[in-house]
Amino acid sequence: MQTTELKLLTVICEPVLSSELIELAKSMGVSGFTTTAVQGEGSAHRHSGEVPDAKMKIEVIAEAALALQVMDRIAEEYFKNYSLIAYLIDAHVVRKTKF
Amino acid sequence: MATFDILRANLLSPIVLAFALGVFAKAIRSELTLPKDLYSSLSIYLLLALGLKGGVELSESSIHVIAWPAAATILLGCLTPVSAYFLLRRLGRFSSVDAAGMAAHYGSVSAVTFIAAQQFTTNMGSSAEGFMPTLLTLLESPGIHIALAIGALKRAKHQTSATGHPAKSKSVILHEILTARSMILLVGGLLIGLLMGLKGYEPIKPFFETGFKGALVLFLLEMGIIAGARLKDLKTVGPRIVAFGILLPILHGSIGVMLGHFSGLSVGGASVLGAMAASASYIAAPPAVRMTLPEANPAYYLTASLAVTFPFNLIVGIPLYYKIAIWLNS
Numbered sequence: 001m002q003t004t005e006l007k008l009l010t011v012i013c014e015p016v017l018s019s020e021l022i023e024l025a026k027s028m029g030v031s032g033f034t035t036t037a038v039q040g041e042g043s044a045h046r047h048s049g050e051v052p053d054a055k056m057k058i059e060v061i062a063e064a065a066l067a068l069q070v071m072d073r074i075a076e077e078y079f080k081n082y083s084l085i086a087y088l089i090d091a092h093v094v095r096k097t098k099f
Numbered sequence: 100m101a102t103f104d105i106l107r108a109n110l111l112s113p114i115v116l117a118f119a120l121g122v123f124a125k126a127i128r129s130e131l132t133l134p135k136d137l138y139s140s141l142s143i144y145l146l147l148a149l150g151l152k153g154g155v156e157l158s159e160s161s162i163h164v165i166a167w168p169a170a171a172t173i174l175l176g177c178l179t180p181v182s183a184y185f186l187l188r189r190l191g192r193f194s195s196v197d198a199a200g201m202a203a204h205y206g207s208v209s210a211v212t213f214i215a216a217q218q219f220t221t222n223m224g225s226s227a228e229g230f231m232p233t234l235l236t237l238l239e240s241p242g243i244h245i246a247l248a249i250g251a252l253k254r255a256k257h258q259t260s261a262t263g264h265p266a267k268s269k270s271v272i273l274h275e276i277l278t279a280r281s282m283i284l285l286v287g288g289l290l291i292g293l294l295m296g297l298k299g300y301e302p303i304k305p306f307f308e309t310g311f312k313g314a315l316v317l318f319l320l321e322m323g324i325i326a327g328a329r330l331k332d333l334k335t336v337g338p339r340i341v342a343f344g345i346l347l348p349i350l351h352g353s354i355g356v357m358l359g360h361f362s363g364l365s366v367g368g369a370s371v372l373g374a375m376a377a378s379a380s381y382i383a384a385p386p387a388v389r390m391t392l393p394e395a396n397p398a399y400y401l402t403a404s405l406a407v408t409f410p411f412n413l414i415v416g417i418p419l420y421y422k423i424a425i426w427l428n429s
Contacts, residue, residue: 014389016385016386020390054135081393082389082393
């Protein structure tokens with residue numbers, strides 16, 4: 001099967017941030033996203049919501065350059081005051097046109 | 100009734116005991132927790148039931164009975180965030196954003212504390228006025244806005260670095276607060292209740308009233324677990340938070356009871372208004388503060404409202420405001 005290499009950008013953040021981060025990614029050209037409610041604790045051991053360890057995982061798949069741009073923007077705007085992590089991994093996708 | 104008897108009656112009420120069980124379960128590291136969806140469902144049920152019943156009662160009341168208590172409530176909503184901010188800033192030496200973040204919580208209201216106070220006064224034989232849920236909706240948002248406005252002004256003054264998250268605009272925050280789940284359910288419930296009246300309420304009354312107290316017990320159990328999880332944060336935030344978490348509700352609660360009394364509310368109504376003023380929001384305020392004042396430390400405002408003020412009001416505060424109301428009335 002023919003696959004194309006793109007990047008999977010994963011952000012794990014405080015639930016309160018999720019809609020804003022999705023809007024940001026979309027406004028930069030990302031075509032779709034997946035969110036999952038997850039639980040966990042980071043190095044800051046900081047709980048910012050009503051339910052202590054609730055976090056949101058946002059996943060988007062995009063061209064490497066765009067994924068990097070989105071990650072840069074998130075780092076610049078949110079890393080200072082919020083608890084979140086972001087990472088990129090390779091994703092081999094079928095139907096490249098969907099992304 | 101003597102103070103001791105009032106306190107004992109409150110301590111032995113099912114909601115306080117269920118809350119204590121939740122805290123205990125967390126303290127002994129039990130795996131007990133309510134499924135998240137059940138917790139959400141219970142809060143939807145409780146808020147809608149509260150709104151519906153309040154709306155039906157509102158349809159039976161005349162406007163001039165509500166006018167003064169409503170004015171007193173709005174005054175409270177404007178007063179409490181300012182008093183909280185200045186006390187936290189001057190006496191507590193908190194930074195301006197931390198003080199504003201906490202003031203937003205203390206200026207707003209906790210619906211569960213409201214319901215607990217309403218149940219308590221009913222058990223004591225002096226039920227609060229039926230239109231109290233209307234006052235609850237009036238008190239929900241002004242406090243958050245005033246405190247956030249103070250915080251935003253101070254933040255703009257001290258903003259030093261160019262990077263960081265740009266604060267959300269006022270209209271976005273206003274939209275978020277007004278469209279929050281609790282607001283839609285309460286205001287929507289009030290409107291439905293007002294429109295359908297007593298006749299429309301009769302068929303749905305068994306569902307919304309019979310299960311209400313039981314649902315509240317389950318909800319308080321989960322609140323106990325949530326508050327219990329915050330208890331370990333008390334060590335990191337320090338005694339200042341504990342002191343203010345008790346001082347602010349006593350101050351605001353007393354002012355609330357007085358304003359309630361002088362605006363013509365009954366002993367029950369004045370006690371419930373006191374409990375409303377004393378309570379700190381933990382649903383509407385945290386996300387609004389997190390997005391508007393990102394530099395404010397969430398550990399401060401969440402620990403203060405969930406681990407200190409909520410249990411304080413539930414156990415000591417509500418009987419205290421009731422006692423003050425009785426004293427004013429005599």
